[in-house]
Each structure stands twice: as structure tokens, then as C-alpha cells.
Amino acid sequence: MTLRQCYKARVTFPEETSSMQKPALAERGRACVLAAVLIALVVAAPASGHSTSNAASPAAVPAAVVDPATDPLAVGPRPPAAPDGPCSEQSGREQYAEGEGHDHLEIGLHQFSCNMAVRNFQSLLAQTDNPTTPVQDSNEVLGEMDVKGNTAAVAISYPRAGILFFDITNVAAPKFISRYRGAECEGAAIDVDCGAFVDLSADGKTAFLSVQQISVVPGGPPGLNEPIATPGVDVVDVATGRITGRLPIEGVGGVHTSRSHVVQPGPSSAAEPRRPGEYLFSVAGAAGAPVGGIEVSQVISTPQGKVLQKMGRIRMDEAHDMFIQDDPLTGRTLMYIASGADTGFTVYDVTDPTKAFGDNNQTLLAEWDLTPECETDWYAHTIDVATRNGRRYVTLPAELFTVAGDQSTADKAKGCGKFYGNGDKAGPMWIVDATDFAKLGRGTFADSQDNNTDEAKTDAALKQASQDALVTTWWNSAKRASGNLTFSPHNQQIVGDRIYLSNYHAGVTVLDASAAFAGQNVRPVETAFHVPHGTPTRPIYQGLVDPVVLPFTTTFIDFRPLIWDMVPVRGHVLAADMTGGFYSLQEQDPPSAAEQAVQPVEQPLATASSGQPARRVCQATSGFRSVSVRPRGRGLRLAFKRRRPRKVAVDVFSVSSGRRVVQEQLLARFRRKTRSFTWNGRSNNGRRLRDGYYLVRFRMLLGNGRSDSRRIVVQRVRGRFRLRPGSYRRASCGLLSSYKLERPVFGGAANRPLRIAFRLNQAAAVTVSVLRGRRVVRTYRLQAAARHRTYRLRFPAAGRPRGDYRVRIDAPGGARRVVAELPSRRL
Secondary structure, three states: HHHHHHHHOOOOOOOOOOOHHHHHHHHHHHHHHHHHHHHHHHOOOOOOOOOOOOOOOOOOOOOOEEEEOOOHOOOOOOOEEOOOOHHHHHHHHHHHHEEEOOOOOOOOOOOEOOOEEEEEEEEEOOOOOEEEOOOOOOOOOOEEEEEEEOEEEEEEEEEEEEEEEEOOOOOOOOOOEEEEEEOOEOOOOOOOOOOOEEEEHHHHHHEEEEEEEEOEEOOOOOOOOOEEEOOEEEEEEEEOOOEEEEEEOOOOOEEEEEEEEOOOOOOOOOOOOOOOEEEEEEOOOOOOOOEEEEEEEEEEEEEOEEEEEEEEEEEOOOEEEEEEOOOOOOOEEEEEOOOOOOOOOEEEEOOOHHOOOOOOOOOOHHHHHHOOOOOOOOOOOOOEEEEOEEEEEEEEOOOOEEOEEEOOHHHHHOOOOOEEEEOOOOOOEEEEEEEOOHHOOOOOOOOOOHHHHHHHHHHHHHHHHHHHHEEEOOOOOOOOOOOOOOOOOOOOEEEEEEEEOOOOOOOOOEEOOOHHOOOEEEEEEEEEEOOOOOOOOOOOOOOOOOOOOOOOHHHOOOOOOOOOOOOOOOOEEEEEEOOOOOEEEEOOOOOOOHHHHOOOOOOOOOOOOOOOOOOOOOOOOOOOEEEEEEEEEEEEEEEEOOOOOOOEEEEEEEEOOOOOEEEEEEEEEEEEEEOOOEEEEEEOOOOOOOOOOEEEEEEEEEOEEEEEEEEEEEEEEEEEEEEOOOOOOOOOOOEEEEEOOOOEEEEOOOOOOOEEEEOOOOEEEEEEEEEOOOOEEEEEEEEEEOOOOOEEEOOOOOOOOOOOEEEEEOOOOOOOEOOOOOOOOEE
């Protein structure tokens, strides 16, 4: 047997293999693999992100009820309130079923669901079958997912790397498009999932497949004659399923995660540089690797498809996953790192990725870790961010396992737990307020490249800051120990105030986190769940021999179902069962369009020559530092300070005369002003003004069709002016881009209505209320107000008493919740 043939010894037995043949085949493969390991000098570092000691893997931890509600390692010093949601009790009873009479492999015993139903199921028996073998072997293990536009991608993680592509124009009935067949995973030494992660480009036309590999010992079925996986990223065309580029990435263990992101054109300065372009950020190297970190590549379009060009590496001690977003609060591109066992999470500014290379303390913004004194306890797995009411909330589940063995003696002595990975515990998923980066160590204790000595000096400060920033903690409703990934939280995504969570054997869970996203220490509650149980199922991968160095994938796939990943999209949830099929699920009460629009959506790069539709760029600008109006005698002092050296025009309009509401009449105009001045209160023709309401407008032209206008309302009473509240909100790049009343008065002798107008930068549910005193006299509700559209409302004056009214707008679903009021007086 050749070495190559020896490498192929790991196999799912063909149906025609007799029971007498299996032991001989197994022994032959075992001896050959041992020789191969010696020849290959296998690198035995972990690549899945689950760092391990050399201790033998423990037996499966019996599932047992634990109480995370008061565990300071999980919830910090403030236990959360834990109310029940609509599905909490049922979830605790069914989702985490365990014990006598329950078979984790019997799919028929897992028909559990609450407020969620299957809209479509595909077994994927044909799509996962290898056509080069004479027998059916549709035993591929499915993994990560991504969705962009009308394309869904599902990674094939083991025993070879690959991707399945689906058209989800009708998300309730996905259609298979194509398949990418990648290289073979190793399996004889360490059965690592080489098809580790799939990410789609912003336009949904290109996929990036992360390939991780530890040793050079492959382990696929014999006769495939497939290439051996090597660490790096495969670039794949979605329409054809063909590779257009491959980028090797050096590092122990290969590439666990890659995420693409487009940095759009925008403001740039020496203090806050910006480098527009499309980039790929790849986790390079396993835990503790001396040259690990995030490899940054530029995505380049060619006639043959997209390719990658290396740029540099952001050094850090450890990284497992990341979330990249154009921050709604600052407009900067921020990268949030789930840091595995090294720490909880870190945050970087990557608006110009090159500034983060090498010594990146200038771009490292924050660090959070609830248990910095422990080195081998929780494993921070995935990370997401919600911006609500002007605050950032980070959601961070820990992946729980036992395969890596016991914690170190030192950590056990500190009370950090028993297992590395805390698989004997339930949960947790933390929700952290990351609004103020200074409080999370920016420029002080935050450090992603520190050694144990340095860490010891800052652990106390990091722990205190992390406890202070922790909003709340979620754990599974059964308080069930997770075991070796069995009931562990895994991937998660946020839609509105809902968190969608994949739970391996517990399926898909939907959580209401509205209280947490309002800053309250309240455990998110279960509002829906589904444990997929579609049939027929696919065969579970088995091998002739056990990996001789470290088993990983085969230690946790003997369950049905197993939900590694899911993606909420357009009111549905797409989920791939690792050992089963592909599902389209839907809640009984799916999120509205406004809820779905809360999370920012990445857009293709906006360039004049890209051929792609350019994203609308907010044009709200500021030419003034300030403007003000102060009564002076029978006139007004009109004051302004400029940000730009441009001329200023000041106009005065009349909007009422006595009890008569009038169309705006220009009474006084001052052009080309460069400094503040005093107006004598007369019109341009020298006449004194009558008592009534007036509008003073300051205006500066900024070029390219833009201007900055400020409006101040005054009232003239018995010949003298006094200030009144404004009826016009300044233009903004936030959720509410514009909001104004037609004029500061309405009604009058002609009963002129009050006209209200607003415009959003992103879709949201909007409520507009008209109040007189504390009483609401009229309410307008728009469940899904679209972005970039001006909405106009009309409040009739007839029958309304005279006096002051307030118009309040409330947009609670946006990235920043906006509540704003404007007054108008009924004459």
C-alpha cells in the first residue's frame, strides 16, 4: 500500500463490506496511519478553536441540572431577573431532553416545537453524495452558513471542504443552485473540520471558504483521489460553483473564520484615517500560535472572478470568530473579536485596516473578560452587536465542551471550574454594554498581545470593568449542562430585539432581548424554538480507525439533529442540520419589515466605475458651529459662528399676522455676512413689523448642491421680540434624517391644519403623537416606514382649542431609538 493509499484509510464502510472484512480493513488502516503519522511529523495543535491539553478526552459528561443563575463565573456579582417567556417552560421540558428512554440518535423522539413551523425541508441526499464512488455516501457534515441578498451558502465541513449554494428568492422554498467540491480533510491523525467557515461577498456573487488543517495526514474514503486540504481561503463563484482563486495563509491550524467587508468612502483624517475598499479578514492560526491573528487581504475583481491579495496581519494572542460593522454611532468600521479562551472579546477600528498591523494599540479600542484570572474556563465563540437608544450591546455566547480535558491545576485552585470549556455548565450568553470604550480599557488595560505577567497586572481592572459593563446573562431554560457541545449555544444573529441562536442538539431558539437592549439585567426569554426532525436523514460519518492524535469532529456528531448554524432572513429562519437536511422555518409572529431593517446591511463598494449601485451616502453637513438670536431693544441680535469660511445669508419670514396664519412672507434679507450683527426689527422697506410669529433662517451654501440651514422661531408681542421653541429639527445622518412642522403656528381664522413631515435613513416602526399638555389627542402609527421616503401627516385644526401643542415622533426600532418633539401653537 502506498503512503497516499494509506492516508485514505478512514472510510464509511460500503454496504457490501462484510462484518468479517471490517476488522482486517481497520487493522490495516491503523498500522498504516501510525506509520504515516511518524513520517509526517504531525503538528498536534488544535485548529477548531478548541485548544486542548495532551490529556485523553474524558467520557461524555452526564447531562445534569446546574444553576447558572447565581454562578458568579457566569452572571458576575448581579444575578439577573429570570421571567418566563411564551415558550420558556416548554423549552425547558422538551428542547434539552436527556435521560433514560431518550435516544439522541432517534430523530422521531425530537419532534419539539413552539411558535415555529417548517415551511420547507430538503434532505440533501443527492447534493451531499460523492458521484465518484459507486455507493451512496451522502455522509458529509454540514457547518456554517451565510446569506446575502437572494443567495444562501451552506459549508460542507467534513470529511471534505465544500459549499452548497441556494437561491432564496422565495425564502420559503430555497432552490439548489450549485456545489463547490473542495479538498479532503485530514482524519487519521486529527479529524478536524477543514471546511470551517463560509462567507458571501456583499453582492452575494462570491463565496470565501475558510480551510483549516493541522497535519498533513488526510483521512477521507479511499479512491477519491482528491487534493489534501491546506490552510487558506478558497474563492468560489456562486453561479458556477467553481474556484476563482486560492490564498494560502500561514499559521498553525489554518483558517477558522473569514469575513468580507466593504469600507465605504467617507470622511478621513490623520486621526481617523479611512481606506475604502473590499477586504477579507481571516482568523489565521490556532490558539496560542506565535504568529496568529487576523490576516487582512484585499478583494480584487478580475475578468475571471474575484481573487485575494495579502496586505498584512493584525497580531493578537487568540481569535475564534469576528463581527464587522460600520458603527451607527461613529461611522467607523469596527471589528469585534470573540477571543476563544484568551479573553472574552476585543474591539478594533479597521476603517483603515493597515493601521492595525503590527503594534495595534492605537486601533485596539476595548477588551472585555468576565473571568480574566482563569485561563482555561469559558470559550468565547461568536459575537454580534446591536445598537439601541444610542448604546452598543455586544452579545457573546460561550461554546461549551469537554473534549479538551480538565482545566489546569492552577485554574481549578482558583475555582474556575472542572473542564476546559466548562461543558458541565449551562449557557452562558452574555450581553455587554460596550458604548464607552474608555471604560473597557482603551489606552489602559486593553491588550490583545500580552503575556501572563502583563495580564496579571491588569486582571483586576479588566474584571471590574467587565462586571460593570455586563448587562445580563442568558442560560438554557432547562439549566441543562451542555456536555461536549450537545446543548451548547453556538452561532447567533440579532433581528430587532430578537436573538436567534443555534444550539446544536437543541435546535433553533428565538429570544426576546428587549429588556437587555434597554439596559436591564433581565435574562432574555424564549419566544419560539424548533428542534428539526425532518426525514429522511443522512448517514452519519464513521471511520475505520480513530484519530491517533486527537479526535474532534467524530466526538460530537452522533446526534440527530445537530444545528451548527442558522440565519434569520426576511421573516424566516434557514437552518442546516449537520447530519440531516436543509430547513426553512417561520415563527408564528415573525419580525416585521421594520424589525428586520434594524441591523445595518452591508452594501457593495460605492464607486463610479464599479457597475454596482452606489449606496446612498448621508449628506447632512455642518457649516455652522452655532447660531443664536437674542432680543435687543425692538430688534434682534443675529449671531453665528462658522466652521467653514463661507458667506452667510440671513432671512426673516412672517408666518402669522394677529390670529391669521399666513404663507411665509420674506420681510428682511441680509446677504454675504461674515460676522454677527444686530437687526433693527424693520423690513427691508423700512416698515416696522406687526405682532405675530416670525422665522429667522441662517443659510450657508457649501458647494455641490449642499447647504446648512438653521431656523429659529421668534414672536413679536407689543412691539418687542421673544424667543419661541423651534418647529424644525436639523438634518441628521442618524435614524431620523429630517423632521419638521410646516410652521410654528396653525389654525387661525381659516383653520389651517398642522402639517408634519419626516424622513428616515433606515426603515423603522414609527409612532407620531399629537399632545396638548399631557393628553394625547391624536396618534399616527406606521408599522414599517421605509427609508429615504418623506412621510407627510395632517392634523386638522377644526374643533381644537387654542394653545400650545406638541408633536412627538418615536422610532423605537432603529439602530438608534429616536424620540423627538416639536411644538406648534394653535391660533
